[in-house]
Amino acid sequence: MLENCCVCLNDLFHLNKLSDEDERNISLFKKLVSSVPEIAWINNYQICKPCTNLLDIVYSFRETCLKSDILRRQKENELCKENDGKKEFRDTSTENEESKTLVDKYEEITDTFMDENSSDSSDAYIEDSKVNTKGKKIKPSKKRKRTLRFQCDKCTEKHSSSKELINHCVDKHGMDFKDVRPFVCTKCNSRFASSSNLLQHIKYHEAVRSNVCSYCGKGFITKTDLKIHEKQHLNLREYECNVCMKSYNTHKDLRSHKLVVHTDPEVWKFLCEYCNKKFPIKSNYDSHMRRHTGEKNFECHLCHKKFLEKCVLQRHMKSHTNVREFRCTECQKEYKEKRIMQIHMAKIHGIGVGEIKLPSKERKYICHICPKAYYAKNKLTRHLYTHSGEKPFFCTICNKKFNDQSYVKQHMKKTHNFVKVENQI
Structure with a gap:
């Protein structure tokens, strides 16, 4: 302590x-x-x-x-109810402001940050001189051009409204209108089907965690994220699977369960372009793809070491402290992680043997081509590269390819005089 x-x-x-x-x-x-x-x-x-x-x-x-x-x-809600009974006295300008749709708000946003590189920006207005019936010139009026904000990602053709882009994709490219995403984020190029989804997405770039959990004080960017989090505290498990009767706290968890457990892997729609492995959920697919690309987005703020996944970073953070908050009730031995303590209690004291899966030293991953067997699945996967001839590991300097990461390290050290190389997968 x-x-x-x-x-x-x-x-x-x-x-x-x-x-x-x-x-x-x-x-x-x-x-x-x-x-x-x-x-x-x-x-x-x-x-x-x-x-x-x-x-x-x-x-x-x-x-x-x-x-x-x-x-x-509460007071604002009471005032709104009072104002509902006085609609005939409401100012028309206020009505117009309140009646703006999310699409109108999106139009305002896109006026400021969409098409920043458009070549038409200098020609936004056109002067149109006219002469009235008395022969006098009318002061030139300024007319706004129709700004081409919505670009097709198939043929790069631009349109002035989301409806035009949807019709274009359906007619020209044979797309289902549900699959067309006209609204594009200028910061990360993510596409969305509606302006409301884009506005929600922009909040994540701003990263203002103004929605605070009343149970633990943790902050969230949107109210939806907060509601989902608070359901974990309540633990009501209102969403039940109609196949195996398991219950979950959120609809998202139930949907993920059905996709992973009760859906045929052949219909999983996220396919890895490197190894053709399929995934039911995009987050799993993204995590897997980072192993191929070597993209490490999670950095330790103490030692600046980077990791592929957030959960690995969280485990790593415990290495910077000597705090051991989990203690064995039998021998008082302390541990940093609860799972390690549970394994200790099961192996040494025989407590909770049926509740936790003990690590086994069985070579259960067997190669179907040769007699070799391995303790871990990833070891077998890398071994199979030797049979297929695939070389997914490469040198970042000369692009020479290898079938094992250890060979890349050896190559970098001997050929390029690099002592330490981070994993690419």
Whole structure:
């Protein structure tokens, strides 16, 4: 256990345990998590008296803001109900503003950041001089050109509205109108079927986590993400599979379960272009593709080491701390990960043997061409490259290809004098 304050790192004052509770039975740990959700607080940390007083102020301020927000929303709803009964007195300009659709909002957004490189921008207005019946010239009027914002990704033809683009894709390319995605994000080129989906997507680029969980204080970008997260806290499991009767907290989890367990792999629509392996869910497909491309988007902010997957980064972060929050109830031995502690208790003390899968040293992955067998599936996969002649690993300098990553490291060290090389897959 740390012998100094987890906030100011000072050891000059009396330290309180984060498990200590106030008169309302709210623990200091809960207050810390709610007030500063960006930090992974550990329950067995300690906090000094001055920081405890400061935490109480911050937590009270946060509680006051949340309660005030609820009251403010209630008052706004009451005012809306009153205004509904007075529609005949409503200003027409207000009506027009409120009646804007999501498509109209999208039009406003695209006016500012869509087609930034358009060559037509300098010719946005055309002067049209006319003469009236008395022979006097009318002041030239300015007419706005129809901006070609919606571009077909099949033939790069541009259109002035999403409806025109959909009709074009259906007539010219034989596409189903449901598969046409006219709205494009200018930051990552992702395409969407509706402007509302694009507006939701843009929020993720802005990354403002203004929707806070009332249970744990974690922030989320959209209200939908927050509602899904809070269902995990409630654990009601309202969504039941009609095939095997398993229940899940969200419709998304149920849908994923049906795709993975109850759907024929032959109809899975995400196909790897490198190894022809199919996946039922796009997130699994994306994770797999990063192994081929070597793209590592998850970086440790302490040692700057990069990883292919977020869960691997989270496990790695524990290597930077000596905090061992999981303790064996029999021998008091401590562990950083719960799973490692459970394996210890099952193997050494025989506790929970049926609840956790113990790692086996059986060579169950057998090559169907030669008698070789392996402990891990990925080892067998790499071995099969020697039979197929496929060489998915390559040198990033000279593009020489190999059938095993270890050969790339040897090649880089001997040929290019590179001592350390990160995995490409």
